[in-house]
Amino acid sequence: MNYWLLKSEPDSYSYSDLKNEADSSVLWDGVRNYQARNILRDQIQCGDLAFFYHSSCKYPAIVGICRIVATGIPDPTAFDPDSDYFDPKSSQEDPRWITVRVQALEALAKPVLLKDMKLDPELQEMVLLNRSRLSVQPVSERHWQHILNLAGHKANS
DNA sequence: GCCAACGTTGGC
């Protein structure tokens, strides 16, 4: 079991939007960064957990928990000429963009603000604080548990 | 809205 962090701009797609989906799940489409794609394609496994992070907003923060419920899915928006994410170099036979389906589990009791994470000595090594532009990123188990504690959740065992 | 960081593109 591994842990991840997924970013989304709440003005375009928020954690509550995910909660409101049928089955609280959605295909994580539209990622067009190769490093993020490689994580989606090669590393994320079914059953892994991910934080849902709100970026580019007034209070950037981790706001909820999701579970990966399906993997290895070609991103259909790459095949759609009407999509903002259309990529003519991606074909059905050789899809360039592979992604996963995520399901909302629960919102954090208290969102964990970026500004507080920046001040927390335990979290200085987080990818979020060092490679802030990567939209799909790993979270260590230690950081995962620490953030859950900050969020007012009981630690898992 | 600004701008630093950094990823991508394309000419050579």
Next chain:
DNA sequence: GCCAACGTTGGC
């Protein structure tokens, strides 16, 4: 393969 130009991300 280098690197300048350009585009995007995302915090502030």
